Amino acid sequence: MAYDKIIVPTDGARITAKADNSLNVPDRPIIPFIEGDGIGVDVTPPMIEVLDAAVAKAYGGKRSIAWMEIYAGEKAVATYGGDTWLPAETLTAMREFLVGIKGPLTTPVGGGMRSLNVALRQELDLYVCLRPVRYYAGTPSPIKRPEDTDMVIFRENSEDIYAGIEWAARSPEARKLIDFLIKEMGVTKIRFPESSGIGIKPVSEEGTQRLVRKAIQYAIDNDRPSVTLVHKGNIMKFTEGGFRDWGYALAKAEFGAVEIDGGPWCSFRNPRTGKDIVVKDAIADAFLQQILTRPRDYSVIATLNLNGDYVSDALAAQVGGIGIAPGANMSDTVALFEATHGTAPKYAGKNMSNPGSIILSGEMMLRHLGWTEAADLIVKGISGAIQAKTVTYDFERLMEGATKLGSREFGQAIVANM
Numbered sequence: 260m261a262y263d264k265i266i267v268p269t270d271g272a273r274i275t276a277k278a279d280n281s282l283n284v285p286d287r288p289i290i291p292f293i294e295g296d297g298i299g300v301d302v303t304p305p306m307i308e309v310l311d312a313a314v315a316k317a318y319g320g321k322r323s324i325a326w327m328e329i330y331a332g333e334k335a336v337a338t339y340g341g342d343t344w345l346p347a348e349t350l351t352a353m354r355e356f357l358v359g360i361k362g363p364l365t366t367p368v369g370g371g372m373r374s375l376n377v378a379l380r381q382e383l384d385l386y387v388c389l390r391p392v393r394y395y396a397g398t399p400s401p402i403k404r405p406e407d408t409d410m411v412i413f414r415e416n417s418e419d420i421y422a423g424i425e426w427a428a429r430s431p432e433a434r435k436l437i438d439f440l441i442k443e444m445g446v447t448k449i450r451f452p453e454s455s456g457i458g459i460k461p462v463s464e465e466g467t468q469r470l471v472r473k474a475i476q477y478a479i480d481n482d483r484p485s486v487t488l489v490h491k492g493n494i495m496k497f498t499e500g501g502f503r504d505w506g507y508a509l510a511k512a513e514f515g516a517v518e519i520d521g522g523p524w525c526s527f528r529n530p531r532t533g534k535d536i537v538v539k540d541a542i543a544d545a546f547l548q549q550i551l552t553r554p555r556d557y558s559v560i561a562t563l564n565l566n567g568d569y570v571s572d573a574l575a576a577q578v579g580g581i582g583i584a585p586g587a588n589m590s591d592t593v594a595l596f597e598a599t600h601g602t603a604p605k606y607a608g609k610n611m612s613n614p615g616s617i618i619l620s621g622e623m624m625l626r627h628l629g630w631t632e633a634a635d636l637i638v639k640g641i642s643g644a645i646q647a648k649t650v651t652y653d654f655e656r657l658m659e660g661a662t663k664l665g666s667r668e669f670g671q672a673i674v675a676n677m
């Protein structure tokens with residue numbers, strides 16, 4: 260494939276997918292990366308340095324990464340000109356090279372363009388947003404026993420109110436839709452029809468089931484005790500309630516789950532371990548208080564797009580903040596690893612922000628490639644740097660006697676602790 264601005268490294272090779280969607284990973288794979296807006300300049304370069312160091316140490320030069328910059332957001336506009344926020348060849352490169360990593364991208368509030376992050380997920384159909392939440396010893400946390408929080412979020416990434424189907428108040432489209440709802444659908448509950456903006460929340464059986472299937476399979480593969488479907492189905496019966504019902508139906512039809520005490524909770528035996536896996540559900544508001552009051556009750560979480568967004572940041576805060584919360588956006592073939600936080604504009608370019616989130620996203624990426632030895636070194640390095648209290652401002656301000664490091668220097672501390 261010929262690219263315009265993307266320079267494909269000539270000394271690397273493409274990752275390819277086998278028929279069963281597992282990966283053929285060469286010893287020097289080409290990995291596309293998007294630097295990201297705002298603090299992207301601060302956190303992405305240390306991520307590259309840390310991953311390179313971990314791979315070099317783990318494999319003594321036998322393996323390495325050929326990094327390939329691809330563009331989105333402000334750097335895309337600077338590189339391609341005009342209004343090119345998400346160049347077509349960025350999507351082409353992700354489809355061709357299959358595994359990539361990105362920094363955060365800015366989305367204006369209210370008006371302006373729609374989210375490039377969401378656009379990437381939709382265009383590449385990256386329907387799973389996978390966000391593991393675990394505690395690293397020594398990390399400052401607002402709760403008493405942060406080590407009790409060990410959850411893995413499977414956030415549906417392609418539909419829900421997050422899909423961006425909405426019209427501004429008083430626009431012809433909003434008026435037309437509201438008119439249709441009132442006149443043809445008999446809707447009487449729009450309190451202020453003249454001045455309502457209006458959004459649509461699509462939630463499908465297919466979309467739910469492909470996500471819940473991945474969450475249950477993860478619980479099986481990783482010896483997890485439960486999968487909780489988190490929804491607000493008492494209020495939004497046919498969208499969030501549908502999510503719950505379709506989730507349970509899938510657990511029964513595909514994994515042989517049977518109801519416990521008349522349901523709706525059900526369980527099945529993990530074929531790998533022989534232990535029971537419980538599939539249960541929780542209403543989102545109650546869930547948000549229970550993750551604080553009894554986090555040990557929850558393990559794998561499957562939820563809709565907007566709930567997953569809220570839950571991700573809430574759980575990240577419990578284990579020390581968004582500065583070290585990693586994530587991945589995945590389809591059956593393409594995976595784009597991504598920090599959970601945004602562009603934190605007030606810190607942009609100041610070499611202050613914690614690069615831990617994108618570094619641990621990189622750690623997930625190495626595991627996805629099967630390079631577990633290098634991934635383990637990153638966990639060791641970050642644990643060591645935190646325990647030595649050599650950390651960025653976000654941790655330092657909450658720790659007694661810590662040394663404050665810049666983003667770059669924290670990356671170096673991780674490498675030093677590998």
Ligand SMILES: NC(=O)C1=CN([C@@H]2O[C@H](COP(=O)(O)OP(=O)(O)OC[C@H]3O[C@@H](n4cnc5c(N)ncnc54)[C@H](OP(=O)(O)O)[C@@H]3O)[C@@H](O)[C@H]2O)C=CC1
Pocket residue numbers: 298302362363364365366367376581582597598599600601602603604612613614615616653
């Ligand atoms: N996937 C993506 O690319 C995402 C993009 N965004 C976009 O980012 C922009 C800014 O969003 P905003 O709501 O401010 O959320 P951010 O996550 O960018 O920042 C909120 C706060 O979180 C803390 N924080 C975030 N990242 C780090 C880090 N690496 N190290 C330490 N602390 C960190 C800071 O807290 P404190 O000030 O207390 O130190 C910061 O002020 C918006 O345009 C939004 O749309 C948002 C989320 C995800």
Ligand SMILES: O=C(O)CCC(=O)C(=O)O
Pocket residue numbers: 364365366374375376377568571599
């Ligand atoms: O796309 C954005 O700007 C925000 C996305 C977000 O907060 C997330 O995916 O966690």
Ligand SMILES: [Mg+2]
Pocket residue numbers: 568569571572599
């Ligand atoms: Mg978010």
